Structures are given as structure tokens and as C-alpha cells.
Amino acid sequence: MSSIAKSVILIDYVEEGLVGPEHFNITESTVPELTASGGIRVELAGISPDPFLRGRIKKPVGSASTLETIRPGFPMVGFVVGKVTAVIDNSNWAVGDIFGAYLPFVTVQNLGPEDLKARLLWKLTGKLTEDRLNLGLGIYGMPGSTAYGGLIDVLRPIKGKGEVIFISAASGAVGSLVGMIAKNVYGCKVIGSCGGPEKCALITSKFGFDHAIDYKKINNKDELKAALKDVAPDGIDMYFENVGGMHFEAAYESLRVKGRIAVCGGISGYNDAVTPPVSVNIMSMIYSFNRIEGFISWPWLSGAQGNFLEDMHGFVQAGHVLPNETVFRGIESFGEAFQSLFTGKNTGKVVVMF
């Protein structure tokens, strides 16, 4: 049986500035019947506007990224959550299975054996009920595995030692999870930076952060260092970098001995054509044994490293992490939802559910 699918099409690359609804078309197309032996048909329940996609809709310039290229006139590609609606001769998947994946933003699609080999899909059946599919884009998806891998395997907090962690974009999808795991699982002292009094109140009252710094009241690196010193007079052990710019520099200069920085994003520069570099005195990292390390979620999301899905499910069931979401409804809202990531109007994980 053929179906009608809707797609989010990128109209053209956008080198700099805010991206919004005007940069995408929603188109309809017919999906042929599933015929491939070993294939599955999937129906998406939601798609994920994520900050990293901003870099993907600039013209590619030979980066180290191995993610597939996004091209004007073709569907956006990113993280999705969905259900399996048909299966032909496949022992891994059953009709009704719930999954997260990195796929084109096309509401109905057939995945042949080659697609299933090349594409990242992870099974969420048994972990997510129908009414919580949105969590497949957040806690049980890329942001969750980013928080998990970055905290546990890159920053490596020492359990029960009371280490101090600083987190930027702390009310966001990744930052709020990092803070809750650091606090509730590792016993860290947790400091978050976010924009405005509402978000600051949210991370301290709801997510249990020890301190919030409102970066909108901060004018430069030195003021941010001073704000950090107020709440962490002896410096910080870890910094989870989502923002870049003055946040990175202030955190770097506030590290104490054996301090470490995990870098997985730098949203402050994403709308620039060329991301501004940060300025680092590398001499200061020698005697202090400091470490800076970049990473993306892929090893943990794919299961190549760690035990993300089981561990995170345990954290959810124990109440260590709480959902934190802004939900947009309908595929047509993708452009607006994506824009909200950069205007600071969202809190937590922004999702587009159908």
C-alpha cells in the first residue's frame, strides 16, 4: 500500500544569521509499497531541531564530520523518533517497535537492508510508552547520550568527591541532564549558566543545581570569572561546554588542578559564517594537568562505548533525571522550532511532534 509522506526540504544553504521558517519547504510525496526483503517501513512520530544542524545547513567545507551532507532541494537529515509499521523478513524489527534514529525528515519511509546497515537506529521498545515518544528525541536520544558520554567518559567525575562542575546552556536539553546526573548520581556541586531569571530559577528549583549564573547580566570573561569565583572560590573541576566564546575562556581560567573541559557545542558562534576562535594560554594547563577534549554523542548513542540506554533508563526510573521539554506540534512548525533554539525562547529539549 502506498502512502503520502511529508518532508522538510532545505531551500538553500544559509551561511550566517538566524534560520527560520522561510528557509524550509514542507512537501508531499508518495512512498511506494515496501517490497525489499529484509526491509522495514517506518512512520515518524517526531523530528528533532538541534543546534548542531545549524552547521549542517552551511555549505560543507571538508570538515572532519562523517555525517551525511544536507543539500538544498533535499530533505533535512537529523534525529527522529518513530514506529515500525511494516516488516518483510527481518528478525531484528517487529511491527509496533519504537525507535530513535538519524534519518531524513520524511514522515513515512522504507528502509531496505542496506539502509538498515548504514543508518543509526536504536530500539526503544519497552522503554518508552506511546505517550512519551518525545523522550526518544531527548533523554533517550542524542541529547541524552551527549550528556551521558560527555559527563561519564569525557569529564569522568569522581563519585562522592564533591567535585565542582560548571555547565553552560544549563537549562537546555543537554545541560540540564548533565547537571542532574552530576548532582544525583555523582554528588557533584553543580553550577549552571543560562539566560534570564526564569531559567535560573528552573535549574535551581526543579533540577537541583546548586547555583545559577544569569549570563545576560554578564558583560565579559572577567565578570563571568568573578561570578564563578563567588560560588566556587577554589575554582572548578569540570566544565561542560555548550556555548563557546567567553564561557569557554572564563571556565578555562577557573579550572583547578586536574581540571577538564568537555566540548560538544558552541552555540554562541553557530550563526556566524566563521566561528570566532577562543584565546587560550596553554602554559597555564601544564602545571595544573588540565585537559580539553571534544566529542559527539555517536559512540554512546550507537552503543560502541558505554551502556547509555540501560543506564539512562535506570536514571529515569530512579528519578535522577527529569524531562525538560518544549513541544511544537506538526511538521510545519519545524522552522519556527529550530529558530527558537537560537533566540533563547525555548527551555530544555525542543521537539517537533506530529
Place this chain on the structure above:
Amino acid sequence: MSSIAKSVILIDYVEEGLVGPEHFNITESTVPELTASGGIRVELAGISPDPFLRGRIKKPVGSASTLETIRPGFPMVGFVVGKVTAVIDNSNWAVGDIFGAYLPFVTVQNLGPEDLKARLLWKLTGKLTEDRLNLGLGIYGMPGSTAYGGLIDVLRPIKGKGEVIFISAASGAVGSLVGMIAKNVYGCKVIGSCGGPEKCALITSKFGFDHAIDYKKINNKDELKAALKDVAPDGIDMYFENVGGMHFEAAYESLRVKGRIAVCGGISGYNDAVTPPVSVNIMSMIYSFNRIEGFISWPWLSGAQGNFLEDMHGFVQAGHVLPNETVFRGIESFGEAFQSLFTGKNTGKVVVMF
């Protein structure tokens, strides 16, 4: 029996510029008889002019360093090699023992039980013969443990994979050792940067480096990146940082996936009052999982981490590492020897032997 000791006295702090003989006095003093139970008397055979001492003779500004402060009017403190000449009730040391240590530059001194507890001394008896005591300041001392720890535990080359390592100050005390261990023990492809055709010839013909880059022919970061690309078209896996400045930036921008940088020095900025920062695009380290890590030799030299002395002794005996030294004679030559570190007139480890 009392003795006459000679000391290297720092006249005053020097905030910037080249340091030389005019900044030190050589004084004489009487050393009292050894009386402390549990104490030893030592006689130094040599002292070590090392680049890191340049930072120690600037006025201290509350750094993360835990090394003891060097003060005007008092002896310099640094790495030495020596022999035990008297012992009272001490089961760890015997007359005739050879050792390396971090001690004041005073040719004869008594070390009481408290000194022996607080000071770093490592026994070299059985590893070094009388005619090779100078190696206690190089291969068997701080530079050796810097090369060992930085390569093996910070950069962590994968044995036999043929990873590409770039080393700055490659003809120097640390750099030449890093290159030889990387080549002969780990099977790396080794690229070194040094100043002038003689040093370039030395590292390729004598120390077995695959390629040498003469940085004196290089004007800026982009030229250095191009020179690296000529010999490592697919980028580098590791960079051992001894220099700072354009070397760091070019190496950082040449890293491939899972690339890492070990930072233990930045001699290009040591004579500046304030070390110039480097400029880093931290976004480029995310998808490539790059890592930058600072360290000093202390954990390996003290035996807290790894198995430095035994492993390095094995490398020497197997012919994997060769000595590489410039020897100055007499304590009075310390200032001249120290200056040579910054004028590029030395090759390998500069030592002052008595």
C-alpha cells in the same frame, strides 16, 4: 668534618628578556658536619639548566605550581645529580649511592629526615656508572620522565599502528627522546621541528626521525601547516608541544580524528613577561574527538605513575634511545649554559657538570 659548598644564587627576578651569567652569583659557604640521625650528606656532580626555570625566576603570581619558590639572594632550585657521601642511621641510602633529585643548587648539603621526606630524590645506583652521571639530568631524569609520561600516558600512541607524531624542539632534551621512543618502541611516523640545517640533519640521521622541518625557514602558521601537509598529507595523530605559538596552532589545525596534543612547555614565550595566548577554534575539536592535555614530569619521575626508571633503562640497553647532550664544565658556567637554552646554540640536554 665541615666542607666548603658553592651555590648558584639568583641576584633578582627577571620578568622578561634573555637571562644570562649577569643574573647569578656563585658564592661559597661552609656546610656543617652531618649530625641528624636518619640524615645523609650529598655531593652534587652536576646541575640542570632547564627551560622551565625561566618561569621560576619571574616574581611568583599565585600559579597552580606546587614547586618551591625561588627567591632573590637565595640558591636556585632545580634538578641535580649527585652522590651520597655520608649517612647516619638511614636504611634507604648508603655511601656511594647515585641519585637524581630536585634540590637547591648547592654543591654539598646535608639532608635531614624531614628533607628526605619532603624532597624528590630517585636512586640511580646500578643504572648509571661514574662516567655517565650526566645522564641523571637527561634520560634518567626530568627530561626523560617528561618524554616518557607525555608520550606513553598522555598521548598514548597505538603500538604498531603507524600513527603520525609531530614534535617541536625535536633536537632538544625532551623532543629527541620522544621521537626515538615513538619510532623505535611504538613504530610511529615521526616528524620533528627544529632550528637550522644541522639540527634537522641530526634528528633524521642520528635519531631516526622520518622528517625534519626547519622552523627558521617558516614565517607563520599557514606555512607550517603546509610543511606538515607535505610530509603528512592526511594530518597528524599526535603533537608533543614544547614550543607554543604558531607551532601549537599549526599542529592543532593539522590533527586528524582522535588527535591529541600533550603540552609540557612553550619555550617560545618564556622570555615574555606575559606568555602570548594561542588562538583555538574549539568547534573543530568536536567531530574529530580531539584532546589537548597539559602535564609535567612529576608523577612519572616520582614513581606515582608508570614505571619510568625501569622502562627507560630498558630502552637505553636496547639501543632505542641515544644520549643527546651539550656539556658545560664547572658551576660557574651555569648562567652561560642556561642562556644557551634560549639562543638555540645547544643541542639536546644542556648539563653543567662539575
